[in-house]
Amino acid sequence: MSHRHLRQGLRLALPCLLASMPLIPSAAHAAPKADPYAAVEALPQPSTKWFTDAKFGMFVHFGLYSIPGGVWDGRKMGRNDYAEWIRYQLDWPQNPDGMTRPVYDSLLKQFNPVKFDADAWIREAKNAGMKYFIITSKHHDGFALWDSKVSDYNVVKATPFRRDILRELRDACKKYDIKFGFYYSHWLDWDVGAPPPWPEIKEDPVLKQPTQAEYDVYWHKKCLPQVKELMDGYAPDIFWFDSWGNARKKFLTPERLSELITLIRKNKPDCLINGRIGTDRGIDYLSMGDNEFPKNKIHRPWETNATLNHSWGFSKIDFKWKPATQILRSIVDNVSRGGNVQYNVGPTGEGEFQPAAIRRLREIGAWFEVNGDAVYGTTASSLPEPKWGRLTEKTVTDAHRLNAFVYSPKGGSELVIEGQKTAPTDAYVLETHEKVKFSVTENGLKFTLPKWVPDENITTIVFVLPKQ
Ligand code: FHN
Secondary structure (H helix, E strand, C coil): CHHHHHHHHHHHHHHHHHHCCCCCCCCCCCCCCCCCCHHHHHCCCCCCHHHHHHCEEEEECCCHHHCCCCEECCEECCHHHCHHHHHHHHCCCCCCCCCCHHHHHHHHHHCCCCCCCHHHHHHHHHHCCCCEEEEEEECCCCCECCCCCCCCCEHHHHCCCCCCHHHHHHHHHHHHCCEEEEEECCCCEHHHCECCCCCCCCCCCCCCCCCHHHHHHHHHHHHHHHHHHHHHHHCCCEEEECCCCHHHHHCCCHHHHHHHHHHHHHHCCCCEEEHHHCCCCCCCEEECCCCCCCCCCCCCCEEEEEECCCCCCCCCCCCCCCCHHHHHHHHHHHHHCCCEEEEEECCCCCCCCCHHHHHHHHHHHHHHHHHHHHCCCCEECCCCCCCCEEEEEEEECCEEEEEEEEECCCCCCEEEEECCCCCCCEEEECCCCCECEEEECCCEEEEECCCCCCCCCEEEEEEEECCC
């Protein structure tokens, strides 16, 4: 789906540019249409400072689909090999594999993740260096992970587990000082018969669509009341909505989205809303496509959501684990271009993180422990991006720091930060505090890596500059 998200990302950026261009009145032009989002835009915008400082968060996909883990009856299931899509793949009559609704719902009786330990999950996030945590309060299947009064299709009313998973996680986030947010599938809800309306995607069957009147029932009787429940009951820091492509517009009309945004803004004005809510211009921050890492700086808050392996929900057969070295570079890439990253974990049906996920989280955490200061609270540098690595900047009490992340560093090599003309007062390897030799040349700031470098994937050099 990433190419579609990319197109969506471009569409999100373009209207902002256009909006900032002066309008030249002309008698030949018809009067401009009223902006459907005007009322929403008039509401106070929350500050995104904590988010842009935080840089790194955890995403969790957990629900009924975590039980089959992408395999049913010995067969691999799930559109795009996304295990959380197992119900879509199997359900409607157009799909030959056809798992009926009652079969999917037989998972309700089995949902008993006795090893679920909110404290352990959030501790892993904290130790990995993550600053915020977002959980699927309700994914496309419509199943809620809290005691919703609006729909009994939820963990407390319909499963033997009967525990409010969201509350336990919220409390653990408070304990570990981690910001807490919800993924909520507002566009798709297969429980109430809103299959994906996207006939433009060839591989998908054309499913019977709800009428606008039927969708309105879902919207007003389930979606909005559930979002309100979540706002009232949990006071989240982020609402992460999910929609993509043009087909979303059929049901996510400006009027409906304005209702949703207003509900959140009025309830908790500082709750951030991500771009995939479906407005063309994005809301508080842009969400890239799945695993989409842009190659250039973006000058407004943005984030990539990414997987440690491939599937979002736990998959028994997904062994495409990315190495921690690659994950770390993707984080540094994004941060150096002004963005955030949230990496996903898909806990098992019993409620545990897989060892392969834990191993990566801990490796990442070990790197952050040493290098985090060059990541958190930084901004993208205005200097050109070097071929040998990445740059960030940060002003501290008495100085300005330019951080250079050297990728695959070769001990003793000479590197240049082009365009940096002011001489530092100090330069050192962040991990070892070993001094680094430097000189200002015509091309910029030249420096020499120590003979032995501490990290062969990414070694961070700090240049201390006079405060700007
Ligand atoms: O369809 C979902 C998918 O299951 C998963 O939740 C991802 C996360 O970004 N969002 C949608 C696909 O882009």
